[in-house]
Amino acid sequence: MIRLENITYSAVNEETGKRNTILDDLSLDIETGKYIVITGPNGGGKTSLAKIIMGLYTPDSGKVFLDGEDITDKPIHERAKAGIGFGFQHPPRFKGMTVRDLITIAAGRKVRHAELCEYLTSVGLCAADYLNREVDTSLSGGELKRIEIATVLATDSPVMIFDEPEAGIDLWSFHRLTETFRTFHQNKGGKTLIIISHQERIISQADEVLLIAGGKLSDRGTPGDILPKIDSFAARSCRYDKN
Amino acid sequence: MEDKSLIRKNLLEKVADLHSVPDGAYNIRENSTSAGRRSTDAIKIENKEGAPGIVVTVADGTKNKSVHIPVIITETGITETVYNDFFIGRDCDVLIVAGCGIHNSGEEKSAHDGVHSLKVGENSRVRYVEKHYAEGEGSRTMEPKMTVDLAEGATVEIETVQLGGVSDSVRETTINAGDNATVLITERIMTDGVETVDSKTTVNLNGNGSSARINSRSVARGDSKQIFYPAINGNADCFGHVQCDSIIMDRANVRSIPEICANDVNARLIHEAAIGRIAGDQILKLQTLGLDAEEAEERILAGLLK
Ligand SMILES: Nc1ncnc2c1ncn2[C@@H]1O[C@H](COP(=O)(O)OP(=O)(O)OP(=O)(O)O)[C@@H](O)[C@H]1O
Numbered sequence: 359m360i361r362l363e364n365i366t367y368s369a370v371n372e373e374t375g376k377r378n379t380i381l382d383d384l385s386l387d388i389e390t391g392k393y394i395v396i397t398g399p400n401g402g403g404k405t406s407l408a409k410i411i412m413g414l415y416t417p418d419s420g421k422v423f424l425d426g427e428d429i430t431d432k433p434i435h436e437r438a439k440a441g442i443g444f445g446f447q448h449p450p451r452f453k454g455m456t457v458r459d460l461i462t463i464a465a466g467r468k469v470r471h472a473e474l475c476e477y478l479t480s481v482g483l484c485a486a487d488y489l490n491r492e493v494d495t496s497l498s499g500g501e502l503k504r505i506e507i508a509t510v511l512a513t514d515s516p517v518m519i520f521d522e523p524e525a526g527i528d529l530w531s532f533h534r535l536t537e538t539f540r541t542f543h544q545n546k547g548g549k550t551l552i553i554i555s556h557q558e559r560i561i562s563q564a565d566e567v568l569l570i571a572g573g574k575l576s577d578r579g580t581p582g583d584i585l586p587k588i589d590s591f592a593a594r595s596c597r598y599d600k601n
Numbered sequence: 602m603e604d605k606s607l608i609r610k611n612l613l614e615k616v617a618d619l620h621s622v623p624d625g626a627y628n629i630r631e632n633s634t635s636a637g638r639r640s641t642d643a644i645k646i647e648n649k650e651g652a653p654g655i656v657v658t659v660a661d662g663t664k665n666k667s668v669h670i671p672v673i674i675t676e677t678g679i680t681e682t683v684y685n686d687f688f689i690g691r692d693c694d695v696l697i698v699a700g701c702g703i704h705n706s707g708e709e710k711s712a713h714d715g716v717h718s719l720k721v722g723e724n725s726r727v728r729y730v731e732k733h734y735a736e737g738e739g740s741r742t743m744e745p746k747m748t749v750d751l752a753e754g755a756t757v758e759i760e761t762v763q764l765g766g767v768s769d770s771v772r773e774t775t776i777n778a779g780d781n782a783t784v785l786i787t788e789r790i791m792t793d794g795v796e797t798v799d800s801k802t803t804v805n806l807n808g809n810g811s812s813a814r815i816n817s818r819s820v821a822r823g824d825s826k827q828i829f830y831p832a833i834n835g836n837a838d839c840f841g842h843v844q845c846d847s848i849i850m851d852r853a854n855v856r857s858i859p860e861i862c863a864n865d866v867n868a869r870l871i872h873e874a875a876i877g878r879i880a881g882d883q884i885l886k887l888q889t890l891g892l893d894a895e896e897a898e899e900r901i902l903a904g905l906l907k
Pocket residue numbers: 369370371372380398399400401402403404405406407447
């Protein structure tokens with residue numbers, strides 16, 4: 359179980375020089391083994407929240423717990439070892455590192471060829487074409503994004519967070535990807551899947567949907583509860599109530 | 602007392618991947634004298650007349666053969682200039698493993714300056730691998746100079762690797778490519794401490810259908826300094842691409858000055874050069890995969906210099 363307790367996070371806007379509150383005294387629990395989708399308007403704080411769980415951002419105040427242990431001060435790589443995986447919304451490129459290298463680092467062990475191929479197939483990439491390619495600027499945005507997802511799957515972490523995995527991915531691969539998440543969650547019982555997404559198809563697969571807006575947990579419930587609210591939510595102009 | 606045979610063994614492994622006497626032709630130069638030589642039917646190695654060095658002649662049609670010509674210096678105070686000439690016949694496919702290793706634990710300067718001339722015959726392919734490695738307290742410098750002439754349809758692949766220990770190196774390579782000749786150069790350099798590297802590569806694409814790719818990657822740490830001048834002159838219907846990537850760390854200094862010059866309307870030339878620190882998001886990504894910051898940095902550098 360992941361628990362966030364009274365998380366406040368602020369950052370300085372580089373353009374205005376002003377400090378903005380991005381997450382505002384946010385508390386929430388995510389139960390082990392659940393398929394959770396986090397959604398909400400752009401700039402609402404979803405990525406920041408996920409990065410705080412992974413240790414990529416340090417909150418101003420508040421605590422993060424993993425299975426009852428306070429991990430607020432744990433560095434990123436120790437959280438990875440403790441069982442949290444994270445797929446970036448905007449993954450970096452690596453000159454000189456191949457897809458095979460990256461997946462092998464992710465797995466933390468020697469990975470059999472067949473297994474390497476499986477990870478790539480599950481994100482809709484043909485292994486033969488990609489394994490030895492460098493993760494550099496020669497990859498398209500969608501290819502890079504799918505390789506990013508494959509690296510997270512290879513970590514086999516008990517908790518996996520994906521930040522907008524669908525972004526930049528073509529329709530065919532998107533269907534494949536939603537299947538991957540669904541079957542992955544079904545077959546690997548006990549794994550917690552946290553997906554940040556704007557896609558109805560992904561939202562509707564979730565056990566539970568968290569709506570993050572204005573740095574707060576604005577609502578949570580089943581897809582059936584939340585999906586209808588998103589429409590009315592979007593209709594309320596550009597100012598989101600922080601009720 | 603230092604164990605000379607161990608030092609020797611280590612240097613030969615580092616610069617020529619030699620664990621025992623190599624297959625095929627070889628010439629090992631150690632402390633300015635010959636420490637072993639073998640010619641074969643296809644590859645002849647002789648002393649150069651009038652100057653220190655060797656002449657290597659490869660017969661027409663020689664395929665899948667190699668020649669190892671490592672140079673090692675294990676005594677302090679040796680400075681030498683050596684002239685090596687290579688004549689590769691036509692329709693050959695050969696590997697030349699050059700390389701220089703210096704162990705200088707003394708006070709005096711040790712230096713090896715190699716002046717190489719490589720002539721590659723029609724439709725022949727030569728892979729030329731040169732590793733530079735040095736260790737010890739005393740100053741260790743290397744100044745390799747190389748001129749390559751490629752006949753019609755010939756290919757040269759030059760791989761130079763220098764991953765540490767050479768206090769100062771000045772490298773100058775000039776390649777003249779004839780019709781349909783191909784030039785592939787990869788350079789991998791890492792410097793640390795107060796080491797300096799000055800590397801100048803000029804490719805003259807003189808023949809129609811000739812092409813060149815120069816790929817230089819380097820890492821500069823500590824207070825080291827690196828300067829790169831890769832240049833391609835397009836004098837015919839040709840294609841050339843220069844790519845330089847450097848990672849700068851600590852208080853190092855890197856200058857990268859790629860030049861492309863077209864003297865023919867059909868020349869297509871590209872250059873790309875980038876210098877920067879290790880990208881922060883790369884380190885973060887590897888940390889999310891379980892590496893600590895230091896391990897992440899090492900992996901990124903190792904990848905770049907691979
Ligand atoms: N490191 C930072 N420095 C400054 N501002 C930041 C930083 N990180 C996030 N922000 C700001 O915080 C707000 C929330 O950003 P965040 O990326 O968490 O939103 P999001 O919900 O993931 O949005 P999107 O749906 O567009 O991905 C935005 O206004 C963003 O500009």
